[in-house]
Amino acid sequence: xxxxxxxxxxxxxxxxxxxxxxxxxxxxxxxxxxxxxxxxxxxxxxxxxxxxxxxxxxxxxxxxxxxxxxxxxxxxxxxxxxxxxxxxxxxxxxxxxxxxxxxxxxxxxxxxxxxxxxxxxxxxxxxxxxxxxxxxxxxxxxxxxxxxxxxxxxxxxxxxxxxxxxxxxxxxxxxxxxxxxxxxxxxxxxxxxxxxxxxxxxxxxxxxxxxxxxxxxxxxxxxxxxxxxxxxxxxxxxxxxxxxxxxxxxxxxxxxxxxxxxxxxxxxxxxxxxxxxxxxxxxxxxxxxxxxxxxxxxxxxxxxxxxxxxxxxxxxxxxxxxxxxxxxxxxxxxxxxxxxxxxxxxxxxxxxxxxxxxxxxxxxxxxxxxxxxxxxxxxxxxxxxxxxxx
Numbered sequence: 001x002x003x004x005x006x007x008x009x010x011x012x013x014x015x016x017x018x019x020x021x022x023x024x025x026x027x028x029x030x031x032x033x034x035x036x037x038x039x040x041x042x043x044x045x046x047x048x049x050x051x052x053x054x055x056x057x058x059x060x061x062x063x064x065x066x067x068x069x070x071x072x073x074x075x076x077x078x079x080x081x082x083x084x085x086x087x088x089x090x091x092x093x094x095x096x097x098x099x100x101x102x103x104x105x106x107x108x109x110x111x112x113x114x115x116x117x118x119x120x121x122x123x124x125x126x127x128x129x130x131x132x133x134x135x136x137x138x139x140x141x142x143x144x145x146x147x148x149x150x151x152x153x154x155x156x157x158x159x160x161x162x163x164x165x166x167x168x169x170x171x172x173x174x175x176x177x178x179x180x181x182x183x184x185x186x187x188x189x190x191x192x193x194x195x196x197x198x199x200x201x202x203x204x205x206x207x208x209x210x211x212x213x214x215x216x217x218x219x220x221x222x223x224x225x226x227x228x229x230x231x232x233x234x235x236x237x238x239x240x241x242x243x244x245x246x247x248x249x250x251x252x253x254x255x256x257x258x259x260x261x262x263x264x265x266x267x268x269x270x271x272x273x274x275x276x277x278x279x280x281x282x283x284x285x286x287x288x289x290x291x292x293x294x295x296x297x298x299x300x301x302x303x304x305x306x307x308x309x310x311x312x313x314x315x316x317x318x319x320x321x322x323x324x325x326x327x328x329x330x331x332x333x334x335x336x337x338x339x340x341x342x343x344x345x346x347x348x349x350x351x352x353x354x355x356x357x358x359x360x361x362x363x364x365x366x367x368x369x370x371x372x373x374x375x376x377x378x379x380x381x382x383x384x385x386x387x388x389x390x
Contacts, residue, residue: 001084001125002075005035006067006114009386010057011050013346029349030057030110032117033387034086038125040369047121048373048383051109052293052322053346054264061110066095070114085125088118092299104267108296115297116326116371124370130326131365134333138302146362147331148338149352150210150235151175152323153345154182154199162198168344169202175343176358178208179235184225185213193228206232215239215265219248226256236261236287244271250280261287264321267295269303276311283313287337291321292330305334323350325365325372332365348378 013027030051038045051058070078073094080087095111123130135143151172154165165182172180182199184192192211200206211234217225222240229237236259241248243265253260260281266272272290275281281288288308292301305315316337320327323342331339341358342350353366353375366375373380384390 049116112293
């Protein structure tokens, strides 16, 4: 087999929302297409990927460093031992040549986008869904037929008050979700508790609502919110302080007995390990939200799982951030604890296959080869344009 070309294109998110820190109306993402000379079922195999949700497109890093390294390496250095498929581990090593240790920023997202496209390519050439390939290669053939998922929403919209928030939550319940996540920290503490109470009124229990501060709080504020949240027994209290402030997280964990969740803004196995070592995270109740394509891709995520197991953590405590199909495949094939979903925001990237509904809080995956982008029409139409297929 041969890679004929690797393409990248910047794509805007179709949203006007904000959380406690970021206005997403100007947010972009990188879409990558790996175009091969392989034919399966009469069609040219093209693998697709993107750099997840919540960070800007790392276009220049992909185009100026990652793609040239891969295309100049020699095709044989990109292939597995059969010579008939890609080896994402070899590709990862080539992309990271001449990169200094540390500094896990846009570089991590650039590698992650290409890594996603590589795994999509591998599974398509093998003729199996990615979740099945991951189960067979890395999980002794075991997988989950359906994955627990929650609706991530509850953002701060312009001119959208409590009634609009309640309507939003009702719509998630109508679509099969049983748990939701909303934002905090973008209003006063009193206002945020009013929003939380309104959501609980609709969904029935605080244990079915997670809250996310997006790293906004200092320790004093994080503790104040923790005290206010305690009576509601929420599903989890997410990213109260800066994601790299492990001391803050550890101090809060000593005072807040409910589940904490964090990790979506940590971009390497080294940062993930430091969270486990120094962040006070508790393996019996807390959740880890590492987002594969934001943190050097699946190759690095597999290293993270190995590290977690060595530290006594079950991978069931991992519920990836991102709300997209790549992490959904990982959740099924590696038997993680579940996966986020963006039913209404971050289009065209958020959400899952068009024809597979969420049922009682769980979602199944398409049986088609690869990640399954072809089963999500609005995203696949964008990806085909990047590959020059439309």
